Amino acid sequence: MAAPVWSLDPRTGKRRERVAVEATADAVDAAVRAAHTARGPLADRGRRAALLRRAAALLEADADRVLATADAETALGTARLTGELARTAHQLRSFADLVDEGAFLDVRIDHRAPELAPPRPDLRRYKIPLGVVAVYAASNFPLAFSVPGGDTASALAAGCPVVVKVHPDHPATSERCAALLRRAATDTGLPADTVTLVHGFQAGLDLIRHPLVAAAGFTGSVRGGRALHDAAAARPRPIPFHGELGSLNPVVVTAAAAAERAEEIGTGLAGSMTLGTGQFCVKPGLVLLPDGAAGDRLLAALTAAAGATGPGVMLDHRMRDGYLAGVRERAQLPDVQMPLAPVVEAEGHTVDAAVLTVPAARLTAAGPHDLLLEECFGPVTVVARYAGEDEAGAVLARMPGTLSATLQLAAAESAGTDPEGRGARLLAAVTPLAGRVVVNGWPTGVAVAPAQHHGGPYPAATSTATSVGGTAVERWLRPVVYQDTPPALLPPELREANPLGLPRRVDDRPEAPAAPRTAAPTAGEEPGP
Incomplete structure (x- = not known):
């Protein structure tokens, strides 16, 4: 007998209704x-x-x-x-x-060219x-x-x-x-x-x-x-x-950016890591933050803002348990501190945000701290304090593939006018890691737009697609080409007269459609001009 499928209330853990089997x-x-x-x-x-x-x-x-x-x-x-x-x-x-x-059909037509060496047959691809x-x-x-x-x-x-x-x-x-x-x-x-x-x-x-x-x-x-x-x-x-x-979605904060706007970055990071109770796939999970007074101010702003978000309910109790166990396991690693710890109620249904810190040097070589380079689903982020740009670069070199990588740069670094060219170097360093690079913003909130890419190197994704x-x-498509196929047998999308009015490339030149149509001609209908 097939097992029933129940709808559950994550706020109480109780069954709502039987939905299916x-x-x-x-x-x-x-x-x-x-x-x-x-x-x-x-x-x-x-x-x-x-x-x-x-x-x-x-x-x-x-x-x-x-x-x-x-x-x-x-x-x-x-x-x-x-x-x-x-x-x-x-x-x-x-x-x-x-x-x-x-246009997604990617129609391409190369007409027969016997004068070429070797001769080219008639090729029609979509x-x-x-x-x-x-x-x-x-x-x-x-x-x-x-x-x-x-x-x-x-x-x-x-x-x-x-x-x-x-x-x-x-x-x-x-x-x-x-x-x-x-x-x-x-x-x-x-x-x-x-x-x-x-x-x-x-x-x-x-x-x-x-x-x-x-x-x-x-x-x-x-x-x-x-x-x-x-x-x-x-x-x-x-x-x-x-x-x-999974995706770690690292953030790199430069020393100059921390000096310019520590409180603004800390508050913005808190909003991003706690959005949706930390259950967005592009939640920032690791932050490379410079040592020093400006970094301390940023960390204080992050901790205060994240702590002020209050408790939230995760999608189910299994995820809640996994989040609390993940925070606890990470906090027990040597040199890891927890300036913001979640309140744990034995019979509770909510979670609080957490902030962990670790010296970045702990992440520059393989060891137990590699756990900090894995996603922990929920409202937690790890702040790795780095002593210099080389140390931050050594951590980035060990990062797994990720959906997003964020750079928080100072004004001169963003404009490309800083004498050391730090902004350009960091952009080049994170580009191989991520499917999307964010500068002076936050990755949560993936715009649905033609230029968007939501994917990244493994384990962020298993393919290069978005x-x-x-x-x-x-x-969900594959190309097929028809060679020297009689016109009467061609699909409408590949006929010479372009009866469906599709954008296409003909003899390697773009050809704009004259009369766009979405429906194929009916049986016996002559293709239009």
Whole structure:
């Protein structure tokens, strides 16, 4: 008998309601096969764009119930979740616009050139969807990185049906959002099974191994992501696995920056590390701070501001226990001090922020202090005090891959007018580590924009792709080229007259579309000019 799936209240630890049952192997197979049948209807770009816009509208229309359910399951608060719902709707509409434009298809045509040596045949290339995509929902974003989130939106934009493995921290929210997405599909003439769900740990493993699953997207822990990544690679036919895993998100504060604005940086850091109870994937987890009076002032401002945030509720009690254990284990290392310690209540449900300090010299060589170079999920940061730029550089050289790296520079260093060129050197030092480099700001708050990149070297991510922004669609596509193919057999996207009005490169020159269209010509219709 399948185990029940319960919605839990993280504020009390009590059950709210029974939502579903964990999917058996047969149920996973049925969900994947149902999604697989939607590939043909999803080939219609017009319907894909309509689906994404309709999904955004339905989420907004049902906002009150979606937000109430999400807050009850995550304790993230209505204000935070309202912003997340707006972001989610924006993502869906942004991908609809991308589908309409069609540039993501990357159409390239090189005409036959017999005069070349060797002769060139007629070549026509574009990108096609991979097939069914498995999406593993995140715990900390029940909307934007879950059922209606960026992985789902980008996969649908590419023309790939989606099977979502629901995160156990918000199953009721997931079911409600899935119902809205499935309704959006039927409202726009697509099968409801364009999006399907499965619940349960074993279901996640069965899903990644299913022969009809063509790719997967994941946001979560290093341990969970690596296990799925290895399972994807071990299949008889390996598939792409785009995982966003752990991230330390280091911050480097120069001595000159600390002298100029110690209190401002300390307060800003406190806000970033405690945002969402420290459960953002780009929370600053390690800060390289110079020794000296200015660094002391900054540390004092950080400690005061972080301590003033008050207690918060984490997404579930397992994460709360992990946070408290992680802080305790780090605090027990030699030379580690804790100027701000969390209050621990045996029967409590909340956590407080923590600040740890360590001499940076402890991190310049391998040893037990390497634990400080691993992410601790929750509102804690480690401040490593460095004696000079060489010592800070030695720590950076040992950093694992990360989603973001932040530089806090003085005015002259930012302008490139400091005689030592410190700003440029630090930028060059952190660029190999991170997918996004932030200067004089804070990494929390990932803008959904065409130029965004949310990923980074391992263990931040398992691929070089982004999970945020328009180029996220590229994860679910592959190129195919047709050589010397008779015009009547070519797909509409590659026909000479460009009947769909797509942007393309012809003989290696960009060609603007004359009359953009999202729908393919119907049977017997002549391609337009």
